[in-house]
Amino acid sequence: MKALSAILRLFRTTAFKIAFVYSLLFAFATGAVVLVIVHNLGVLLERQIIETVDADIRGLADQFDQGGVNQLARIIARRIARPGAEIYLLTSFTGAPIVGNVAALPLGALDASEPVETSYRRAGDEREVHRAVARIVSFPGGFKLLVGHDIEERNLLRRLVRRALLSTFFWLAGLGALGGLFVARRVLKRVDAMSASATAIMGGDLSGRLPTDGSGDELDRLAQNLNAMIERIEALLKGVREVTDNVAHDLRTPLTRLRNDAEEALRQPDGPVQRKALEKIIGESDQLIRIFEALLLIARAESGAGPAMQSVDVTALANDAAELYEAATEDHGGAFASDIAADLFVKGNRELLFQALANLIDNALKYAGAKPHIALSARREGARILLAVADNGPGIAPHDRERARDRFVRLDDSRSTRGSGLGLSLVSAIAHLHDGTFRLEDNAPGLRAVIDLPAGEGTSHVGSGEAAHARLR
């Protein structure tokens, strides 16, 4: 049963079907070509036979003209005495044979005026019926002369060729099918191996790869591409796992604190201690909400389902940010410098871009240390708008810069400081939403965070507030 199903499976393979159809087509084409050749050969041979017979008749007619029927009969008699002679029959006006080597003819065979193919029996060998091509001529006095040529040999040749053809046909079909089977089995084996690996990978072992043999053929390329795909999926899943781990950590920690504070509040009698614990609880939940909001925003930005894009006056935006944060920086005992070019516009969302700038400045303030020096610059470089926030903090080591933009990553030395860990990844998501990039550079010393956006068009308008922002009066 197993062998049968294996064979059935083989028959169902594409390779086998292709091989089978090709061998059939090839066999039929070969057969057709040989048949045409044989037919043409037959026609040619027949024409030659008729020509020979006609020449013979012309010679014998001359003899009749010279010596009458007697001389003709004499010559025919002499000819049929030789072995392998042609077929001759001379009859009188009554139809009675005068001389010849034909023992029997079908009725009416002597009435034909054109060359005919007819059966006959040869004198001296009367049991066997032969086939011949013959022409009949009439002479004065009612004499009729039949001259013919035996075509048994030609027919034998034809039969031989037909038989050879048939066997060739079967050989070709058989060999083709066998070849197909061979190729199909080879391919099937590799596909089976790929299929088995794929099943294992689907089972959850994403470190597995499909077998490749380096031959570079279609199957090999397919396996390589599938492997590349699996690699990408593995990387994505790893990223998701890392994010969920970090989410678990960053949400569990404040949730635990929240719970502890609530339990603490419950244990205390009414009073200032309980009140303080409750205030802490509100603080913790605000932090959780902030993380949650940032995650939602990142998810929306990353999925490209961002808000409507409008022309944003980046010059005004950067000036607003500088104005808002300058005081805070000075309050920290630092200095805030800004270098903002005029007439900078991008197509985007004003609120999100401002949030991105604010995140960068907040970040700089958080890490720049006791005397923060923060420099905000906005300028145009070709078709790009570069928004940069530089600080004089410890910076981020080159190998950590890529990771720093990931969700929830707080580099180890900052794990303990408060913050959602989402600030930079939110900036990154916002930059991507605006078809831009976000990169971290060395400010030597410190960190330089650059938002690189495609420049848009716009006109300077006073009072950059959107109409939709209801101004309360």
Next chain:
Amino acid sequence: MSDMRLLVIEDDSDAAAYLVKAFREQGFSVDHAADGLEGYALASEGDYDVLIVDRMLPKLDGLSLISSLRAQKIETPALILSALGQVDDRVKGLRAGGDDYLAKPYAFSELLARVEVLARRKAGFGGEETLLRVADLELDRLSHKLTRAGKDIVLQPREFRLLEYLMRNAGKVVTRTMLLEHVWDYHFDPQTNVIDVHISRLRGKIDKGHAVALLHTVRGVGYMLKEDPDGVGKGDEA
């Protein structure tokens, strides 16, 4: 505050009960509607000072409710409460005729501050008068002049807008996000207390050297410009 009438249109009964109780404790008289149609009927008949409208309501959603009211020329200030807090949702809510937008979850003190500002607007305070006055502090919106006890004070343009907003809402608590939205015209979440620094600079200019402080911090909520310090801390109860 007993003369202020609120309509809370919210389908979640727990959330509605909480809001009704909390606003009554603050001295508001509060009605409640549990779905959009009931809310629409009440809002178009009753004389309310502020509507608090949940965005997602059964039968008639919050945005349609507000646009229908506005189409009927009913201009009662409406504050939209929504679980959709993204920038676009906010813009949509304000375009539909809402006067303010607050994303869930919110601090009650924030909601209270916003409702009081809206109620004040309905009452016709802080309209377009050109001269604002709190105690001996005078701000002329046309000439951009500020004096305290007759002495000129020079402010940066942003400080002027900040003080103008505080004075228009004198006696009311304004939160940091309200200041960011109305003075800086940005709706975002700062990690640093950027507003506090601006307030303390403003305070340095208007209160320094005067016996009575006008600009007060309401702990955990925001700020209030007020002559009588007794009222300060009221918003702290939340």
